[in-house]
Amino acid sequence: MRAKIGIRAELLWEGGAGAMVAVEPVVHRSDSGIVWSGMRDLTLQHYDALTEHAPTVIQFKGLSYIFFLMKGRNSLAFCVSSSGATWSAPQEVRGANSAVAESISAPEAIVYQGKLHLFYFDPSVSAIMTCVHDGSTWSAPKNITEHAGVSLRHAQPVVVQHFKGLYVFFLDDGEELGALQYLRLQARFTNWDDADGLAYVLNVNASMRPAICVAEDDAIVVLFRPAGEGVEKKIDLTIAERGETWLPQQPFAQKAGPRPSLLSHANKVYAVFTADGKVAVSSSADGRAWGTPAINSQARTDHSPAVGIFGDELVVLFRDKDRPDNILTYSGAGNDPPTSISDRNHTQAAGDLRVHYGEFGLIVALRSTRFEGGGITAFQAATVRPWATRIRSIEWSLNEIPRSGVYSKLLTAPLKQTNKVDLHFQSAAIYRNWLLLPRNNSRGSGELYIMSRSGRAYHGGNRTVPIPAFGLSHPGGCQVIGDFLAVAVNGKSSSDGAVVFFDLSKMSRTVSPKLVETKLHLSNFDAGCVGITDIGEGADRRYVLAVYTDGKIRVLESVPLPLSDPNCTFSERFTTRINSPGPDSMALLTDIAGNVHLVSLAAAAPEDDSNLAYDKGNKVIHYVVNLTCNSIEKQNSFRVFTKMESINERIYFRFAAGLDVVDENMVRLVVGDRNFGLLIGSEYAYNMFEPTSRGPYWQ
Numbered sequence: 001m002r003a004k005i006g007i008r009a010e011l012l013w014e015g016g017a018g019a020m021v022a023v024e025p026v027v028h029r030s031d032s033g034i035v036w037s038g039m040r041d042l043t044l045q046h047y048d049a050l051t052e053h054a055p056t057v058i059q060f061k062g063l064s065y066i067f068f069l070m071k072g073r074n075s076l077a078f079c080v081s082s083s084g085a086t087w088s089a090p091q092e093v094r095g096a097n098s099a100v101a102e103s104i105s106a107p108e109a110i111v112y113q114g115k116l117h118l119f120y121f122d123p124s125v126s127a128i129m130t131c132v133h134d135g136s137t138w139s140a141p142k143n144i145t146e147h148a149g150v151s152l153r154h155a156q157p158v159v160v161q162h163f164k165g166l167y168v169f170f171l172d173d174g175e176e177l178g179a180l181q182y183l184r185l186q187a188r189f190t191n192w193d194d195a196d197g198l199a200y201v202l203n204v205n206a207s208m209r210p211a212i213c214v215a216e217d218d219a220i221v222v223l224f225r226p227a228g229e230g231v232e233k234k235i236d237l238t239i240a241e242r243g244e245t246w247l248p249q250q251p252f253a254q255k256a257g258p259r260p261s262l263l264s265h266a267n268k269v270y271a272v273f274t275a276d277g278k279v280a281v282s283s284s285a286d287g288r289a290w291g292t293p294a295i296n297s298q299a300r301t302d303h304s305p306a307v308g309i310f311g312d313e314l315v316v317l318f319r320d321k322d323r324p325d326n327i328l329t330y331s332g333a334g335n336d337p338p339t340s341i342s343d344r345n346h347t348q349a350a351g352d353l354r355v356h357y358g359e360f361g362l363i364v365a366l367r368s369t370r371f372e373g374g375g376i377t378a379f380q381a382a383t384v385r386p387w388a389t390r391i392r393s394i395e396w397s398l399n400e401i402p403r404s405g406v407y408s409k410l411l412t413a414p415l416k417q418t419n420k421v422d423l424h425f426q427s428a429a430i431y432r433n434w435l436l437l438p439r440n441n442s443r444g445s446g447e448l449y450i451m452s453r454s455g456r457a458y459h460g461g462n463r464t465v466p467i468p469a470f471g472l473s474h475p476g477g478c479q480v481i482g483d484f485l486a487v488a489v490n491g492k493s494s495s496d497g498a499v500v501f502f503d504l505s506k507m508s509r510t511v512s513p514k515l516v517e518t519k520l521h522l523s524n525f526d527a528g529c530v531g532i533t534d535i536g537e538g539a540d541r542r543y544v545l546a547v548y549t550d551g552k553i554r555v556l557e558s559v560p561l562p563l564s565d566p567n568c569t570f571s572e573r574f575t576t577r578i579n580s581p582g583p584d585s586m587a588l589l590t591d592i593a594g595n596v597h598l599v600s601l602a603a604a605a606p607e608d609d610s611n612l613a614y615d616k617g618n619k620v621i622h623y624v625v626n627l628t629c630n631s632i633e634k635q636n637s638f639r640v641f642t643k644m645e646s647i648n649e650r651i652y653f654r655f656a657a658g659l660d661v662v663d664e665n666m667v668r669l670v671v672g673d674r675n676f677g678l679l680i681g682s683e684y685a686y687n688m689f690e691p692t693s694r695g696p697y698w699q
Contacts, residue, residue, distance in 0.1 A: 064081045306318065413462065426438045429480045529585050
């Protein structure tokens, strides 16, 4: 039985002239366990967030971005949120404007090589343009079709990332339909001037923007409607083997309308489309031979369905045939009755639904009929990630870490500077767009400092939360795994240590991390720092902990339960010694073969406060943890060097240091100051060691 539950949350406001009505967002839960947030109306929060086109949604560096063409203005804009509930005021993308904004197609966005790439058509120059965002600044717009030798009337780009690089497909929607074409930015290049230079022709004419995905075997699958075919007419597809040779155009064997969706998941390609007004799902192992569609006779629509992944489930969203402003959803490819997620906070949906699914869950953006048809609305389904990301090549990822840091500062208000050595930070971790800094407190429990990395424009949410652990007051090294944070804690006058865990999944500007019931008390083992990863698959997936103190590392293993389960307990595997220098912070990583690695971040200088200590650099040491032989074996090491602007800054591994897993190809280091700078008490200084390359998979 489906249930709909209401949860009190932050209030939004709506109403006509003379009326202000508090609207309490409603949360909807489906049988599959997916919990949808209430509708978040961006236009109610910011009255200039108006558009006449479908907005684009994407997640980047811990933030959700919604891009849209501003109604009544000649510009492309975006709003940003760290929680999916409260959105920033619209900001214009630098230089992305046009003389005829109403003619620009909806933008497309993708994260590639650690940066956000935005694509759109500019009718003032009859070209496809791109802007690149690194998290703080935008590049100037770049014309990528300038040397392509094509004449564009109203192109609508579609973007996909592939083994060979970044592909931008486009279709000229002018009076004369041209061939479906694409440009490719090869993986080894970073500038479109270095791209292949000419548009490639697929030798097909299309009357619909193609649906594109990349199959698990790296083949590009393109689904399109041949020119001259109307809605509910035949669909064709074509395939390229690893982006090289395109196979001849072949029929999809299904009539579909209006525009299908494609995605690749769990070694299958899924096509979601409408068949005779009902939503259908067909799958293929390689994009060639397609199975019989699973038609949901209760999912009826006249509009394009949208599809995403939540956990391991296929999630289909569509506008209801009888009430097209109402959004329905169902999971899987069966015939389950769809669930409405629009009964309250009515969406008044118009146009296409745009979906982004990633490590932080699934978020949907759409244009609404409110505000004269120009309103923007978003909602989401968040998931708690209990496990680690498996790394393709630990050695390669570590080697790509730059040897010199990039100096940055964060605003610390309203956090207060203490200027006391005995209250300094002990380690650092990154979660989404937050910097997490455990700090000891000689007058009570340790504290977890939380600082926003969003910059001055989005500053807010800085706070501290206590780290209670068996009466111990001195937190040490920490590591993030999925949506959880593990923190080692000890006491100056005690030989005992502990490891505690925080659930970070609900963290926002107003919601703090939650201490989970699972905790570990280490008798006669002073916990200086901790690393955490997992091993096993499916129901046998379990955690591995490594805790360090005074030259010894104790390795523990959990029962196969997530950290959020109170029954998750740990038992010791073995204890061993490692050579000096011991880690000031450390991280455990698991590669795709299931092998466990330990990365030690060790101050390579004596423990003193002289500037000579920092000039000697910081040592990154790579070990392999052999769970069969109960041993830890050193592989290699290298030094990195931090940058500082003040003689009073102390930025090296002895204090705030941590390793962050960005994705399966990329890891990065963060190294912070001992405390807020003595001369700049409102700012916190730190270094980022962030690779630009994406690992061996992208070579």
